[in-house]
Amino acid sequence: xxxxxxxxxxxxxxxxxxxxxxxxxxxxxxxxxxxxxxxxxxxxxxxxxxxxxxxxxxxxxxxxxxxxxxxxxxxxxxxxxxxxxxxxxxxxxxxxxxxxxxxxxxxxxxxxxxxxxxxxxxxxxxxxxxxxxxxxxxxxxxxxxxxxxxxxxxxxxxxxxxxxxxxxxxxxxxxxxxxxxxxxxxxxxxxxxxxxxxxxxxxxxxxxxxxxxxxxxxxxxxxxxxxxxxxxxxxxxxxxxxxxxxxxxxxxxxxxxxxxxxxxxxxxxxxxxxxxxxxxxxxxxxxxxxxxxxxxxxxxxxxxxxxxxxxxxxxxxxxxxxxxxxxxxxxxxxxxxxxxxxxxxxxxxxxxxxxxxxxxxxxxxxxxxxxxxxxxxxxxxxxxxxxxxxxxxxxxxxxxxxxxxxxxxxxxxxxxxxxxxxxxxxxxxxxxxxxxxxxxxxxxxxxxxxxxxxxxxxxxxxxxxxxxxxxxxxxxxxxxxxxxxxxxxxxxxxxxxxxxxxxxxxxxxxxxxxxxxxxxxxxxxxxxxxxxxxxxxxxxxxxxxxxxxxxxxxxxxxxxxxxxxxxxxxxxxxxxxxxxxxxxxxxxxxxxxxxxxxxxxxxxxxxxxxxxxxxxxxxxxxxxxxxxxxxxxxxxxxxxxxxxxxxxxxxxxxxxxxxxxxxxxxxxxxxxxxxxxxxxxxxxxx
Numbered sequence: 017x018x019x020x021x022x023x024x025x026x027x028x029x030x031x032x033x034x035x036x037x038x039x040x041x042x043x044x045x046x047x048x049x050x051x052x053x054x055x056x057x058x059x060x061x062x063x064x065x066x067x068x069x070x071x072x073x074x075x076x077x078x079x080x081x082x083x084x085x086x087x088x089x090x091x092x093x094x095x096x097x098x099x100x101x102x103x104x105x106x107x108x109x110x111x112x113x114x115x116x117x118x119x120x121x122x123x124x125x126x127x128x129x130x131x132x133x134x135x136x137x138x139x140x141x142x143x144x145x146x147x148x149x150x151x152x153x154x155x156x157x158x159x160x161x162x163x164x165x166x167x168x169x170x171x172x173x174x175x176x177x178x179x180x181x182x183x184x185x186x187x188x189x190x191x192x193x194x195x196x197x198x199x200x201x202x203x204x205x206x207x208x209x210x211x212x213x214x215x216x217x218x219x220x221x222x223x224x225x226x227x228x229x230x231x232x233x234x235x236x237x238x239x240x241x242x243x244x245x246x247x248x249x250x251x252x253x254x255x256x257x258x259x260x261x262x263x264x265x266x267x268x269x270x271x272x273x274x275x276x277x278x279x280x281x282x283x284x285x286x287x288x289x290x291x292x293x294x295x296x297x298x299x300x301x302x303x304x305x306x307x308x309x310x311x312x313x314x315x316x317x318x319x320x321x322x323x324x325x326x327x328x329x330x331x332x333x334x335x336x337x338x339x340x341x342x343x344x345x346x347x348x349x350x351x352x353x354x355x356x357x358x359x360x361x362x363x364x365x366x367x368x369x370x371x372x373x374x375x376x377x378x379x380x381x382x383x384x385x386x387x388x389x390x391x392x393x394x395x396x397x398x399x400x401x402x403x404x405x406x407x408x409x410x411x412x413x414x415x416x417x418x419x420x421x422x423x424x425x426x427x428x429x430x431x432x433x434x435x436x437x438x439x440x441x442x443x444x445x446x447x448x449x450x451x452x453x454x455x456x457x458x459x460x461x462x463x464x465x466x467x468x469x470x471x472x473x474x475x476x477x478x479x480x481x482x483x484x485x486x487x488x489x490x491x492x493x494x495x496x497x498x499x500x501x502x503x504x505x506x507x508x509x510x511x512x513x514x515x516x517x518x519x520x521x522x523x524x525x526x527x528x529x530x531x532x533x534x535x536x537x538x539x540x541x542x543x544x545x546x547x548x549x550x551x552x553x554x555x556x557x558x559x560x561x562x563x564x565x566x567x568x569x570x571x572x573x574x575x576x577x578x579x580x581x582x583x584x585x586x587x588x589x590x591x592x593x594x595x596x597x598x599x600x601x602x603x604x605x606x607x608x609x610x611x612x613x614x615x616x617x618x619x620x621x622x623x624x625x626x627x628x629x630x631x632x633x634x635x636x637x638x639x640x641x642x643x644x645x646x647x648x649x650x651x652x653x654x655x656x657x658x659x660x661x662x663x664x665x666x667x668x669x670x671x672x673x674x675x676x677x678x679x680x681x682x683x684x685x686x687x688x689x690x691x692x693x694x695x696x697x698x699x700x701x702x
Contacts, residue, residue: 051079058085064094068107075110080122083114084129091137103141112141112149119152124160127153128168128175135179154184161190166198170207173214188218196225202232205244212251226255230262237265242273246281253288271299274306279314282307283322290325300331311339319344320355323362332366341373348376353388356381357395364399369644374400378407385413393417394430397437404650406441406643414438415445432474435481441643442651444485472505473517480520483527484651493528496521499541515552522546522553525621526592526659546621553593568597568636571670574684575600575634578692583608588633591624592663594656598634606630606692623664632692633660634668647673668692 054074061067067089071078078086094102102108115122115130122130130153139146157172164172173191176183195211202208211229233240233248240248249266257263270277270285277285286303289296307314307322314322323340326332344351344359351359360377363370381388381396397414400407414434438444479496482489495501502521506513513521525546568586576584579600588599602608612627624631635641641653649657660667668691678684 050077051082054078054082055085058082058089061089061093064090064098064102067093068105071111072107075107075114078114080118080126083111083118084126084133086111087130087133087137091133094137099137099139103139103143103146109143109145112143112145115149116145116152119156122156124156124163125168127156127160128164128172131157131175131179131182132171134182135175138179150181154182154187157182158184158186158190161187162194164194166195166201167204167207169195169198170202170210170214174210177214177217183218188220192220192222192225196228199228199232202229203236203239205233205236205240205248208233208236209244209247209251212248212255216251216254226257230257230260233262234265237262237269240269242270242276243278243281245269245273246277246284249288250284253291256292258292258294267299271302274302275309277303277306277310279307279310279318279322282310283314283318283325286325286329287321290328293329295329295331297331300326300329304331304333304336308336308339311343314343316344316347316351316355319347320351320358320362324358327362327365332368334368337363337366337368338370341370345373345376348380351380353381353384353392356384357392357399360399361395364402367403369403369405371405371644374403374405375407378410382409382413385417388417390426390430394433398433401433401437401440404440404640404643406646406648411438411441411443415448419445419448419451428471428474432477432481435478439481439484439651442484442649442654449482449485449487472501472508473514476505476517476520476524480524483524484655488527493524496524497528497542499538499545502542502545515556518549518552519556522549522593523655523659525549526662527655528621550593554589554595557593557595558587558589567638567672567675570684571634571636571675571688572598574681574688577685578688579608583610585611590633590660590663590665592621592659594660596633596660597636600632600634602630602632604628604630623662626664631665632668633665634670634688637669637671639672642671647671 054070054077057070057074058067061070067086071086074082090102090108134150134153141147161169161172169191172187173195176187176191202211208229212226215225237245245266249263249270252258252260252263252266274282282303286300289299304326311319319340323337326336340359341363356377360374363373377396378400381393385393393414400410414437418434438448476496479492482492505517509517572584572586575598583600585599586597588596590596599611600608601611609629612629635657637649637653641649643650657667657669668688670688670691674687675684678687
């Protein structure tokens with residue numbers, strides 16, 4: 017049993033100290049055979065309940081090594097929900113108390129390994145036995161750090177960084193001083209990587225300290241295992257030390273040995289490049305080729321991180337993403353909520369749609385929603401919104417989750433992303449909308465406690481989403497349509513709002529009609545802002561025409577059989593900034609007439625003057641106007657139609673799925689005639 021366990025431990029450096037325990041047991045003749053027997057019993061346990069049984073039976077005979085081994089096994093065997101139960105377990109409490117009782121007999125090595133076990137387990141116990149033990153461990157580390165070898169100093173550093181309950185200023189100061197003195201003894205990539213990881217997490221920024229470690233890493237780089245080099249690469253990127261000689265040498269080393277990287281190593285290196293924004297396509301190609309052979313051995317963490325990192329670096333390979341998707345589907349049940357959000361966001365940002373993946377993620381999300389963090393939930397929602405993928409059950413699940421939660425505990429960005437999701441799906445429960453209106457948004461605008469998360473862009477995005485969902489909360493819109501708010505928003509964004517935000521403000525203004533009714537203290541200044549936003553909207557609208565070219569040509573040809581080409585205009589720009597596919601005008605009897613070139617409005621956001629004419633807009637609606645899986649228009653597409661109708665246009669929409677099933681040209685012409693006659697028979701907005 018012992019030999020079997022140690023063979024496994026050789027491949028895991030954190031547990032190699034068990035070999036030292038074995039040697040120590042042999043040397044401690046005073047303990048006799050009983051402690052060796054007890055240790056074998058502890059190591060042979062395969063579950064927490066079995067381990068607690070052994071502890072209960074032999075605890076009075078435990079020596080220091082037995083106690084440390086017991087904590088090591090607990091940290092390895094216990095799952096998250098079992099660790100919660102452990103905190104209320106009497107046997108575990110007695111084990112903690114044994115550490116306190118024997119604290120004076122423990123050595124620095126004992127405390128180092130005990131600290132590692134506690135950090136590995138990340139226990140959250142609050143009983144007095146556990147808290148007393150923590151204090152004893154901290155005191156023991158403070159007293160013995162100077163006597164520890166460099167390998168154990170690395171171990172303690174990692175433990176303190178990953179388990180803040182062990183941290184104290186004295187421990188950190190002594191670690192830094194002792195490591196600085198003994199840095200010349202650093203030799204293994206594992207120890208160096210642990211130190212980088214630990215002090216990066218502790219936020220230590222002394223470049224001289226890291227230079228000493230860099231020197232040792234450079235001298236011993238040839239002895240590093242490739243996985244150790246990948247881990248070190250990851251740590252250096254976190255510290256922002258990508259301009260050092262060590263970084264350059266590591267890059268060359270990893271490129272040369274990339275085919276030996278395991279799945280975690282590939283994910284770590286790719287994430288490191290994404291973290292510093294290094295878009296090295298040649299390097300990414302090498303990593304991609306290595307990943308094709310290792311994908312099946314990647315766990316959910318590595319799959320999600322790898323996909324997200326590639327997209328962050330604007331690198332896309334459809335074959336590679338197909339393999340990632342296939343393996344993710346196989347392991348879907350093992351994905352955490354954070355992994356699901358990272359994976360799906362990667363596919364959404366690359367606009368690479370795999371229906372089976374999005375469907376299975378939706379089902380998995382619904383199952384995990386009860387304990388899902390708001391950020392993961394918002395990222396998943398944003399992913400579906402980006403690709404317009406409609407899952408009714410997911411929309412309902414998200415709605416119920418928010419209705420029964422406290423929105424003031426949410427980050428404003430998460431709420432903005434969720435509202436964007438509901439707006440894109442054009443679906444939102446009235447109870448949820450009331451909750452947004454009454455509880456949160458007014459508080460954000462007033463600057464009450466939740467305002468510590470406030471961003472003007474996000475507030476505008478929430479208001480725009482409410483507008484898309486056909487809600488116009490007067491107090492919120494009035495607060496946004498305020499020159500002072502817009503000035504602050506512009507300043508906060510460095511002098512210019514993002515184009516998307518300007519477009520959203522323009523559409524908010526289109527929805528509310530006359531701006532004077534909102535009581536602006538300086539209407540002219542507000543008009544100046546809105547005129548600027550309209551120009552941005554106009555430019556953006558022209559550059560984002562998405563109709564299929566052949567589809568557009570086909571509809572144009574059929575329409576020219578009804579309206580003479582000289583009276584028909586393609587890609588017409590309305591005074592309100594919207595770019596439309598086809599446009600023509602008729603007199604009140606329905607006869608096509610020349611287009612009125614100088615279309616004017618009596619007010620900035622009011623309907624056009626009628627001038628005894630009917631205005632027709634033909635929208636050639638391709639797939640991007642609809643939610644995937646369903647023949648339903650997206651929220652923004654409906655908003656555009658409503659705006660155009662509001663300002664005096666008759667909007668004729670030609671869905672791609674209706675047009676495709678019409679075979680003959682004459683039938684297509686007749687189809688358009690019926691669409692036009694629908695307005696001529698009395699439905700005209702004029």
